[in-house]
Amino acid sequence: MGSSARIAVDAMGGDGGLAVMLAGVARARARFPDMHFLLVGDENAIREELRTHPNLSAASEVLHAPEVVKSDAKPSQAIRRAKTTSMGIAIAQVKAGRAAAAVSAGNTGALMSMAKLSLRTMPGIYRPALAALMPSLGDTDTVMLDLGANTECDARNLVQFAVMGAAYARTALDLERPRVALLNIGTEDQKGTDIIRDAAAEIRAAPHLPLEFAGFIEGDRLSRGEVDVIVCDGFSGNIALKTAEGTARFVADLLKRAFRSSIRSKVGFLISKPATELLRDHLDPNNHNGAVFLGLNGLVVKSHGGANAIGIENAIAVAAKMVRDDLGRRIAEDLGNFEAKAA
Template sequence: MSLPRIAVDAMGGDEGVRVMVEGAAIARRRHEQFKFLLVGDQTRIEAALQAHPNLRASSEIRHTEDVITGEDRPSQALRRAKTTSMGQAIAAVKSGDAGAAISAGNTGALMAISKLTLRTMPGIDRPALAALIPTLGDNDVVMLDLGANTECDTRNLVQFAIMGAAYARVMTGREAPRLRLLNIGTEEIKGTDLLRDAAQILKEAADDLSIEFDGFTEADKLCRGDVDVVVTDGFSGNIALKAVEGTARFVGDLLRRSFSSSLRSKVGFLISKPATELLKHHLDPNNHNGGVFLGLNGIVVKSHGSASAAGVAHAVAVAARLLEENVTVRITADLARVGEKSLGMRRQQEARA
C-alpha cells in the first residue's frame, strides 16, 4: 500500500539529526512503502544519510537551519514557525506535501504551531495529546489528555473520549473500546460536577459511540489492562503519566541494585535473566514512543526528546498506522453519530446553573 510521505523534524530531540535519521531508516527497513520529507540542516542530514542509502532513495530534504529549542516559549515558537524545522514539517502536512509530521522537539511549541497551522477538526474545541501506556493485559491503554489542556470542561472530556475511542480502535483492533474517566474513586458520587456530567453523557451515548463505558477508574488501576481508553484533563493526565514512568524507572533501578548486591544475587540474576529482559522490554518507553495530537486537521506525532532511534522508528510506525486507518475520518464519523447527545451537554450545564 502506498502511503503519503511522513515529514520528520530532523533537528528536534536531545540528539537531533543522527537519531531522527537513524530512526527513519529503521522504519524504512521494516516498511518499504514509507517515504519521508526530512526537514532541517541539509548538510547535517546528508551526512547522516550516508549510512542509510535505502532511506536516502526514499527521502526529500527541505533545508532550514532555524531550530526551536527546549527553552523557547510557545509564543516565541509561533513567531518563527515559518522558518524552523518544526514549523516547516507541520506546514508540509497542511499543504499536502506530507500526510503526517513527527517531532521530538519542544512539546508546548509543537502543540501551539500544530493548532495554529492545522486548526481543529469541526466539532472539536481543543486537540488532546494521547499516548499508549503499557499494561498487564493484551493491549496498551490509550490515555488522554496528557498535558495539552490543563483545564477542561465537560464538553472537552466527551470530545476526548470520542477521539480516544477512535484511536484505540486503530491501535487495538477492538471495535467497542472499554472507556473510563480518571477519578478519585469509582463510585458515581465521586469527583467534580464536570466529571459526573461527562460520565452521564457518555453513558447515554455509549451505544451510538460503540464504546463500553463503565464510569470511573482510579490511577492505581491504569496498568491493569482491563480498560482500553482513560480520559482526563491534561493537568491530571500529565501527573499520572509521569508517576507511571517514574515508577517504571524505580522498579528497574531497584532490580539492578538488588541483583548486584551480592554474589548470590548475581547468580539469581543469571537464572532469572529471561524474565528480567522481558520486564525491561515491556517497561522500555521506546517501545511505546509516539504521542499523538488528536483533533487536528492532520496527523502530528510527538516523540520523546530522549527517544532512541528504535523509539523514533516506533513513532514513525504510529504515524503510518494512523494514516492507513484514516483516524481523522473515524473521529469525524463518531462526532456525527453521537449528535445531540454530545452537543447537548452545554444545555445541561446551563440548566444546572
C-alpha cells in the first residue's frame, strides 16, 4: 500500500465511543504496519485515549473537530455542519488529498449525503451505491448493492451498479470474473419489473464486461454462494440486508434458548461447542464490517454503528484494500469500456 497511504477516521462516530474506535484503529495499525491515520474529533480526548495505544500514536495525526454528528441527525442538518463535525472534516481530508480514504461508524444518512455532496460522483456515474460484504455458504463472501443509497433506480443505474459491484468484488474477493445476478421475484426471464428486465438485457448485450452474468436470483438464495455480486435498488437491498441480519440474530438467540432448556441440552452444547462457535463467528457482523460508497471521487467506508474493535479493524481493512488496489481506477476503466462498446 505504500508508506504514504493514510486513512482519515471519524474517531467520534459509533455507538461504542472513542475508546472502541481507537482500539479498532490500533488493531488495524498492527495488521497494516505501513498504514498511517488521521484521527478526527475532540483533540484532547483523542490524545488522552492514545496514551493507551503508543504504537498507534506514533503513526497518527490528530485533527480537531469541535462537533459530532448525532445518530438521530437529519442529513440536511449534518450537511450544514460539515465543516465543524468529525464526520464532515474526515471526508474533507479525502477531497483535499490529505487522506486516501475515510472511515466512519456514524449516522449512515448523514455520511452518504456529506460524501456525495463533497466528493461528487465519478464521470459517467449517475448515482453512487452502497455496497457491503454478506456471509455466504460459498468460498467467499457475497457483495450486495445498493443497500440504501437509492430507493428508486432505473435500468441504467442497475447496470452501473453491476459494473461497480463486479469491480469491487475483484478487489475485495480477489476474483477475476465475478458472477453477477439481479435480485428479482423469480429466475425466469419474464419475471420482475420492466426496469429489472431491461437492466438484464443491457448486461447480457455486453459480453466484454469483466464479469459473468448469472441472470436473476431470488431472496431465498442470497446466502447460498451461487453468485458473487447481487444487484438491486436501495429500497429492496436495505430490506434484504436488515432481514438477513435479523434472521442471523434470531437463529443465534434460538440456539441459546435451546441449549439452556435442559441438562441434556447443556451437555449437547458442550459437545457441539466448536461448531456453534464457528457459526457464531460466521454470522457475526463485525467479521464482515465495512460498507463502501461506490462511484464517488474518493473512497468512503461506513462501519456498523455498533461495531466492536474487531469490526472497526475490518472496516479499516476494507478501506486499505480499496486504496491498495486503486478501486476508483478499476471502476472508471470498466465503466469507460462498457460505455465505449455500448455506443
